[in-house]
Structures are given as C-alpha cells and as structure tokens.
Amino acid sequence: MAPLLLDTCAVLWIANGEEISEDCRRAVDEAAPSDRILISPITAWEIGTLVRKGRIALSMPPEAWFDAALALPGVRLAPMPPRTLIASAFLPGMPPADPADRIIAATARTEGFVLVTRDRKLLSYGNEGHVRVLAC
Numbered sequence: 001m002a003p004l005l006l007d008t009c010a011v012l013w014i015a016n017g018e019e020i021s022e023d024c025r026r027a028v029d030e031a032a033p034s035d036r037i038l039i040s041p042i043t044a045w046e047i048g049t050l051v052r053k054g055r056i057a058l059s060m061p062p063e064a065w066f067d068a069a070l071a072l073p074g075v076r077l078a079p080m081p082p083r084t085l086i087a088s089a090f091l092p093g094m095p096p097a098d099p100a101d102r103i104i105a106a107t108a109r110t111e112g113f114v115l116v117t118r119d120r121k122l123l124s125y126g127n128e129g130h131v132r133v134l135a136c
C-alpha cells in the first residue's frame with residue numbers, strides 16, 4: 001500500500017488513542033514499521049488554530065503536542081514544496097473549499113499518498129476519483 005497521509009482529525013484520533021475503523025487500524029499498523037505514515041505541516045497550523053479558538057484542549061502546548069505526534073512510531077513529516085501549494089489552487093473536480101483541506105488533498109495527489117480521513121468533503125472528493133482516500 002502507498003504511504004498514508006493523515007488529515008488533521010485522523011492525527012488527533014490516532015495520537016489520542018481514539019477508536020478508528022478496523023480497515024484504518026490495519027493500514028496504520030502495516031505502514032508504521034516502514035515509516036509510511038505522514039503528517040502535513042499544515043496540520044501544525046490547524047492544531048494551533050483549533051487550540052487558539054478553544055475547539056480542542058491539549059495536555060501540552062501545541063508545538064510540543066505536534067512534535068510528540070511526529071515522534072510516534074512510523075510517523076514522519078510530509079513534504080510541502082511550493083508545487084504542492086500551487087497544485088492546491090488548481091485541484092480538479094469539486095475539491096473542498098477549506099484551504100488546509102485543499103493543501104492536504106494536493107499533497108496526497110502530488111505525492112501518491114492515501115489520504116486517511118473521516119471528513120465528508122475529503123471523502124466525497126476521493127469518491128470523485130481525484131485522490132485516494134481511506135475512511136477512518
């Protein structure tokens with residue numbers, strides 16, 4: 001299987017040990033030994049924004065939390081070169097309107113990753129055939 005790119009919610013669920021689907025758990029378990037679980041740098045911004053708005057509470061500062069998520073077995077930081085940011089402005093079909101979701105979708109598309117998510121808009125975009133998705 002291709003490397004897995006976790007959307008922001010998936011990072012939160014997995015890092016906090018929350019329940020995920022059996023298919024998702026199996027894929028994460030298979031990807032971890034070969035460092036094929038990726039987190040986008042834009043997720044750091046989303047985590048910081050969620051904390052600032054009071055939508056989530058973390059047991060540590062967002063910077064430390066993000067570093068701890070990256071330190072989980074098999075997890076590494078996804079690339080985010082300028083070509084990916086530009087690609088996020090030109091996604092085909094009906095991509096999500098949220099800029100962070102567009103960047104995550106563009107990262108999965110340009111790098112050949114499978115996007116792990118429960119986000120309905122990202123799943124719908126995947127069902128259009130524009131990005132490979134795994135419902136979590």
